[in-house]
Amino acid sequence: MKNQQIICLILLTLIIIHQTYADENLIQTTCNNTPNYQLCINTLRASPGSATVDMAGLGLIMVAAVKAMSEQALSAVNSLRKSGQPKLSQPLQRCTDFYNGVLKADVPMAEEALRKGDPKFGEDGMVDAAFEAELCEGAFKGVVAPPPSLSGFNKDVRDLAGVARAIIRNLL
């Protein structure tokens, strides 16, 4: 190869490496300002698009993670209902309502808000998502211990929503 082409290639490589480090920097700085650095890093890095998006994009990745976890939570609720334990029936019905709230209201609203540029509604959505998960956990109080698998999901949704909220607050 001619010298010029080698130099071009080296420059191009350096630019790509710099860009990757720059975006990795954005992810690290952003995650440092959330309540759960490790969860934030793991979630964002697991998303193939995260290296090239802006702050709103990182917010959307996190909201998608809240959505996915809530879908799993709802799935767990449905399985538990099929198992037919009578004491679980009412709390599980309430959890269905709470997680429908996350999936039909909070997540779509947060996605809309982040895409259209009025992020405070995104923050509201994630605050409420954490609230709904907390309410599901609380629905078992005084009745029976919450099924551990569901408790796990409730905690995960709360944690993910907390990280999403922190990311979105950067946009306010």
Next chain:
Amino acid sequence: MTISATDPNGPLYYNGWYHLFYQYNPDSAIWGNITWAHAISKDLIHWLHLPFAMVPDQWYDINGVWTGSATILPDGRIMMIYTGDTYDVVQVQCLAYPANLSDPLLLKWVKDPSNPVLFPPPGIGPKDFRDPTTAWLSPDGDKWRITIGSKIGKTGISLNYETKDFIKYDLMDGFLHQVPGTGMWECVDFYPVSMVGQNGLDTSVNGPGIKHVLKASLDDDKNDYYALGTYDPIKNKWTPDDPELDVGIGLRYDYGKYYASKTFYDQHKKRRILWGWIRETDAESLDLLKGWAGVQSIPRSIVFDKKTGNNILQWPVEEVESLRSSSVEFKDVTLVPGSIIPLEVHSPSQADIVVSFDIDKKTIEEAANMSYDCSKSGGAVNRGPLGPFGIIVLGDETLSELTPIYFYIAKAYNGKPDTHFCADELRSSKASDVEKIVYGSTVPVVEGEKYTIRSLVDHSIVESFAQGGRSVITSRIYPTKAINDAARIFLFNNATKAKVTASIKIWKMDTADIHPFPLDQI
């Protein structure tokens, strides 16, 4: 059908009707698909729904017809400037006006073919440019000025523009004002108040004996802040009277749930009137189930507080009193420390309560110093020598649910008593899926004044005004037991030392019906 209603838009009085537009999502009880819903009234109380005024149907507002304001020109034309969210999510300003000014209902609106009339200027983010204000005249009277909130970094700012025709604008040097650390300024409002007169003022008025209010809705904490100051029309700058109480760091219109508010000049009754959006504080899942979310506050008139000189007074418009029907009154009720007295009333969930409290001056003088903060106080269960005392609304018979609205006097270290006005939602409902906090702030009490509260109770909304409107708290309450006729109103004094005397009058409030305008009958 599920709907969501948020910011009030473009309020105005024209040709015999009050108009209110508001941000509306016809598809869901969450924010999105924003259109301009439209309602009219002859008396600010009984409203009639009209068809949507504007829908997102142009490339420049396809992602939302957002908040805007009306300017009525001397020749009677109406200019409505609003924010459009474009197809590529840039915030731009757009002009619209009635298709037919001789239609008193102002049913149809036309978007100007020159739209958008303003794009974000250099240095301003494309998502940080929204909610243009009503225009006011320049000193020479030949140009119109508007201001638009934004931010640079974490500094909230308000941009200045001048225009002759509402189509071509000049960005002026410098900002109307800026305050570091306050973040994005949404729904900026800017208007004069008279220091000497009783009435409101048209937005263009300026001169001696006048102060200007600058207000911003802070994106960061979802509260509406205002400050009083002086407007220099030559430099086009506003300066706060007290920089320690500047916009965003000082006074709030309301210490409860109240946002995106906007005033207009009511030239019919010469008043400055304030509209605000009251959000839900229950879980979203409940809003989906009930099918709606968001209400508008009762409109309030705004005047300068001549007694204190450094705040405004808000008061429910007098037309609200037309809903009062039967009343009960209790005069000079003695409330010894630790007392609570239930009151026999009709319609305790739909009531207009006016109460005044008297407390022995000596008790105040003799009390020890202490500090207090409504939001950290733990509410009305926690007793001090001079408080809490007040009323309980939306309480049930056994007080398993209750919402105390109260005063708490605390002598500061300099020996001067501070009066705190709080609304305690901690035990407002047995439901777990609602927000429960204590709202409030200090309220100035002028020498010789009694401690007064007016509280408008409407099922799940309580708007409470202390000292004639010096401090206001809007609460959303979702009782499960204390509903309709099962609710109770109480007087209480949970102070340890102060003996309090109360006089209270409670009116039953009729329902203000709201229905669609019978267009097929025109």
